[in-house]
Amino acid sequence: MKLSVLAALNAERAARRTAVLVTELASGRQRLVKAADFDADPLADALAAQVASRKSGVVAVGGNDYFLSVAVPPVKAVAIGAVHISQALAPMARLAGIDLTIVDPRTAFASKSRFPDVTVLAEWPDVALPRIGLDGHSALIALTHDPKIDDPAIAAGLSAGCFYVGALGSRKTHARRVERLAAAGFGEADIARIRAPVGLDIGAVSPAEIAVSILAEIIAAQHKKPARPVAA
Amino acid sequence: MGETTQMAASEDDILSRAEAWTREGRKVAVATVIETWGSAPRPVGSHLVIDDEGNFLGSVSGGCVEGAVVTDALDVIATGKPRTLSFGVADETAWNAGLSCGGQIRIYVEPVT
Numbered sequence: 592m593k594l595s596v597l598a599a600l601n602a603e604r605a606a607r608r609t610a611v612l613v614t615e616l617a618s619g620r621q622r623l624v625k626a627a628d629f630d631a632d633p634l635a636d637a638l639a640a641q642v643a644s645r646k647s648g649v650v651a652v653g654g655n656d657y658f659l660s661v662a663v664p665p666v667k668a669v670a671i672g673a674v675h676i677s678q679a680l681a682p683m684a685r686l687a688g689i690d691l692t693i694v695d696p697r698t699a700f701a702s703k704s705r706f707p708d709v710t711v712l713a714e715w716p717d718v719a720l721p722r723i724g725l726d727g728h729s730a731l732i733a734l735t736h737d738p739k740i741d742d743p744a745i746a747a748g749l750s751a752g753c754f755y756v757g758a759l760g761s762r763k764t765h766a767r768r769v770e771r772l773a774a775a776g777f778g779e780a781d782i783a784r785i786r787a788p789v790g791l792d793i794g795a796v797s798p799a800e801i802a803v804s805i806l807a808e809i810i811a812a813q814h815k816k817p818a819r820p821v822a823a
Numbered sequence: 824m825g826e827t828t829q830m831a832a833s834e835d836d837i838l839s840r841a842e843a844w845t846r847e848g849r850k851v852a853v854a855t856v857i858e859t860w861g862s863a864p865r866p867v868g869s870h871l872v873i874d875d876e877g878n879f880l881g882s883v884s885g886g887c888v889e890g891a892v893v894t895d896a897l898d899v900i901a902t903g904k905p906r907t908l909s910f911g912v913a914d915e916t917a918w919n920a921g922l923s924c925g926g927q928i929r930i931y932v933e934p935v936t
Binding site: 619658661665 | 834835838839841842845846853855857858866867868904905907931933934935936
């Protein structure tokens with residue numbers, strides 16, 4: 592690999608842009624194809640298929656084997672609530688390669704000193720989420736316990752088709768939340784997509800344990816589709 | 824980026840380190856899992872970065888064949904020529920590296936030039 596190619600690949604990764612490193616295995620010839628150039632590439636079809644799957648792989652085209660190394664932006668996650676669980680979740684998400692942003696309009700919570708290594712936006716979800724840009728590769732976790740803050744974020748997550756929408760709170764809290772979302776016009780299928788109580792049932796008690804259960808549930812949702820049957 | 828991030832070494836970090844090591848003047852090889860069959864410990868696209876002193880970062884098998892890959896990588900660094908390695912089930916009667924999990928993997932090892 593030429594250093595210039597490696598540097599260009601790292602630049603695309605750092606800028607969170609999609610790119611594919613194409614290696615002709617027999618000769619070692621290599622080229623980096625950026626997203627904008629996919630259509631014009633001789634391997635356009637193979638590139639499109641590989642990027643859609645978000646996975647690298649070997650393809651045979653015209654008698655040659657090519658390894659397509661796919662670089663896609665990391666999965667995005669937004670935690671609503673700069674709370675104790677988020678403090679534990681931030682380093683764990685980073686280790687798992689998830690790009691976490693924390694949103695909380697309460698500036699006492701959303702302080703840099705409480706979250707030294709993660710992006711914290713001291714803004715209301717209505718302001719922050721459109722800027723972050725939720726999509727089908729995003730996860731949203733509502734952790735404030737405050738409907739004024741959580742509800743608009745959950746609504747945004749459902750509307751954007753986030754692959755994971757989780758909300759902290761007891762079954763009773765969630766029942767009231769469901770009533771509010773239904774009143775706001777969300778149908779049964781949308782509401783059933785909310786993971787509540789949030790996280791896999793591992794008997795988590797401490798903030799760190801709850802963070803593990805949430806992260807595990809996000810990973811399951813990412814790799815296993817459908818993640819789990821809709822529970823009653 | 825703190826120490827934790829460096830220790831954790833996500834795939835992004837690993838390729839960034841390969842670039843940084845090269846710019847520091849070290850000779851570097853990148854090993855990449857290009858194909859897997861059956862039960863394989865690391866997915867296609869996983870990297871191991873090796874320098875000419877045998878320092879390495881990342882993993883291509885979670886520890887089963889890294890030793891052998893590092894040895895081949897030193898050769899790749901010396902010759903400047905990429906090569907493809909294949910590993911299957913560990914042969915307990917021989918001193919060959921292999922995967923105890925029963926899978927097979929193919930690894931492409933290339934120098935950074």
